[in-house]
Amino acid sequence: MISDKIRDILNEQINKEFYSAYLYLSMSAYFSEIGLYGFSNWAKVQSKEEIDHGMILFEYVLGRNSQVHLAQISMPTFDMSSPIEVFEQIYQHERSITSSIDSVANTSDNECDLATRNFIDWYLKEQIEEEASVSRIIAKLKAFGQEKSALFLIDRELSNREYSYPEY
Numbered sequence: 001m002i003s004d005k006i007r008d009i010l011n012e013q014i015n016k017e018f019y020s021a022y023l024y025l026s027m028s029a030y031f032s033e034i035g036l037y038g039f040s041n042w043a044k045v046q047s048k049e050e051i052d053h054g055m056i057l058f059e060y061v062l063g064r065n066s067q068v069h070l071a072q073i074s075m076p077t078f079d080m081s082s083p084i085e086v087f088e089q090i091y092q093h094e095r096s097i098t099s100s101i102d103s104v105a106n107t108s109d110n111e112c113d114l115a116t117r118n119f120i121d122w123y124l125k126e127q128i129e130e131e132a133s134v135s136r137i138i139a140k141l142k143a144f145g146q147e148k149s150a151l152f153l154i155d156r157e158l159s160n161r162e163y164s165y166p167e168y
């Protein structure tokens with residue numbers, strides 16, 4: 001069993017992960033509309049991973065004999081002016097998710113819930129990876145993104161991303 005505080009913060013995190021899935025799916029649609037199918041693929045794969053992040057939390061809450069409360073998912077909004085703008089917003093979004101995962105870790109510490117603290121470790125590592133991979137794409141877009149031929153090559157590279165269930 002987990003405390004009410006832990007239950008609530010994990011439920012909030014479930015909502016944030018599903019919001020992330022929705023946000024990336026909507027970005028995938030945007031990229032597809034402007035002909036950047038590799039970018040679209042990258043965002044769609046990310047959306048699937050976010051669903052997995054939400055479901056791992058979902059199963060954990062149930063597994064601890066607690067309650068899942070699914071709340072409304074907000075409508076995703078983002079500035080669609082260019083791929084670099086979108087990726088800058090992705091970076092900011094992931095930073096906010098990192099700080100939200102930090103709050104889960106801190107609350108687990110305060111509640112002396114070592115199992116949840118241990119469980120959330122994977123998410124802390126995952127966030128480091130997500131921020132790093134988004135930063136690398138931003139760096140490439142900044143360096144070469146103004147050239148259409150370079151953008152084409154980055155798009156082709158992002159088309160190679162494949163979905164796999166997270167190694168949790």
Ligand code: OFO
Pocket residue numbers: 017020049050053093094097127130
């Ligand atoms: Fe679930 O890591 Fe991104 O948002």
